Amino acid sequence: MTPADEKELSEIVAGATGPLRVKGGGTRAIGRAIVGEVVSVAGLRGVELYEPGALTIVARAGTPLAEVEAVLAAEGQRLPFEPMDHRVLLGTKGEPTIGGVVAANVSGPRRIQAGAARDSLIGLRFVDGRGTVIKNGGRVMKNVTGYDLVKLMAGSWGTLGILSEVAFKVLPAPAAAACLSLTGLSHDRAVAAMSAALGSPFEVNGAAHLPQTGQTLLRIEGFATSVAYRAERLADLLAPFGPAAVNHDGAAVAAIWRDLRDVAGFAGRTGDVWRLSVKPSDAPALAARIGGEVIFDLGGGLIWALVAEGTDLRARLGDFAGHATLIRADAATRARIASFQPEPAPLAAIAARLRAQFDPRGILNPGLMIG
CATH class of the missing domain: 3.30.465.10 (Uridine Diphospho-n-acetylenolpyruvylglucosamine Reductase; domain 3)
Known part of the structure; x- marks a missing residue:
């Protein structure tokens, strides 16, 4: 219909x-x-x-x-x-x-x-x-x-x-953009570098770490003169983490962050993909326990994980401060493992009451978000 x-x-x-x-x-x-x-x-x-x-x-x-x-x-x-x-x-x-x-x-x-x-x-x-x-x-x-x-x-x-x-x-929309790239950082050092950048006054609006390529990326946008100044100053701030290459090519910068946005690094590859929302300070230790490939976004507050098909990543990780969502898996895995993080009992009760209020017959996408 x-x-x-x-x-x-x-x-x-x-x-x-x-x-x-x-x-x-x-x-x-x-x-x-x-x-x-x-x-x-x-x-x-x-x-x-x-x-x-x-x-x-x-x-x-x-x-x-x-x-x-x-x-x-x-x-x-x-x-x-x-x-x-x-x-x-x-x-x-x-x-x-x-x-x-x-x-x-x-x-x-x-x-x-x-x-x-x-x-x-x-x-x-x-x-x-x-x-x-x-x-x-x-x-x-x-x-x-x-x-x-x-x-x-x-x-x-x-x-x-x-x-x-x-x-x-x-x-x-901004007039210009720049992408700073650090190479060879460990998970811990990458999170520290991203935290320093995000805590700076230089208005960083993208912070990601790609262990597969060894890159830690930071984005700045705005007026051209402001972007040039802030990129230079940010590179100076990050000097303790190594030299930062700066890319001012607007089209190239857009392509880099479009691929990060769409998790293109995991596209077309065998395995299930999970999305974990965590405290950035917890990201390195969690990444070590995941047992697959990872990409850090949001300064380490978001982990994309590529793991073997059928993996129950929540069971593997146990309790942690955050939540995990199964984003890509076959139908059999999605039937067996709840895609959305199970809610604590008090929140689950509130959610059930909301659904009863807005959808008393239970006909709208029933069971989609429930484990």
Whole structure:
């Protein structure tokens, strides 16, 4: 079923007699398989409002992400949170939608400075499990009505409602960028270097460590003269970690961080991929216990891990301060191992009450996020 508008979407949900599998662009095959009738938001398409001067954009949920980004780029603006394209890592087809970005709270390396999708989200409309249309937040940055509900929907993976419209605050695109590269650092030294860079006044908005290539990478963006000055000063600050090569080629820098954003280093390779959110100071020790290849992002606060197929990485690691999400695995592994981190009992009880409130019949992506 592909409703043409929000009213039709509401009628479909209200009249549903069984589970519904919510589909955006079909690019994120994450979580357990859902048995149910497919409801696609592909018909809910188009940018409804864009005010460059107010730094806001409103689009229907099925609008391709590429379309939104093209509209913004024409005015020298961008989404602040650098959404990942999961097609690279997962080998999926389709086209990412702006609603899917919100539903999965997708972000990239710039999250360390700009936050995730939910931090730029200022309003939305969605259809809950009863078929009721709910509007929350607004279309301008100063309107924060219903702030908590806006943030709640981001990352809910279609289990609380089906998004029909989203509104974002946006930012100007930078005029220039530079990437500093250190080589040969251990995990501990790399995290120390990234922490020093992120704690500096030089506005670093990307910090990653790739053990496979021996590189530790740092990104600076802004006006050309500012980027040149900050890159030079940052290289001086990092001198105790070794000489830093500085790349000022904007296209090359964009390509480096696009590959990092999309975890291209693990694309097309045998093995399961996990995403771990941890304290940066814990990352080196956890990486040693993972038993596979790793990539550090967000200054060490995010670990991408490539491990043998069928590995239950949570069982291998035991208790740690953070959470682990199974991002890429075959259907059998995803059926056996919960993709999303099991919640502590108090949080699980709250989540269950929220689902009961927004989807009392339990028909929206049932079981997707539950272990």
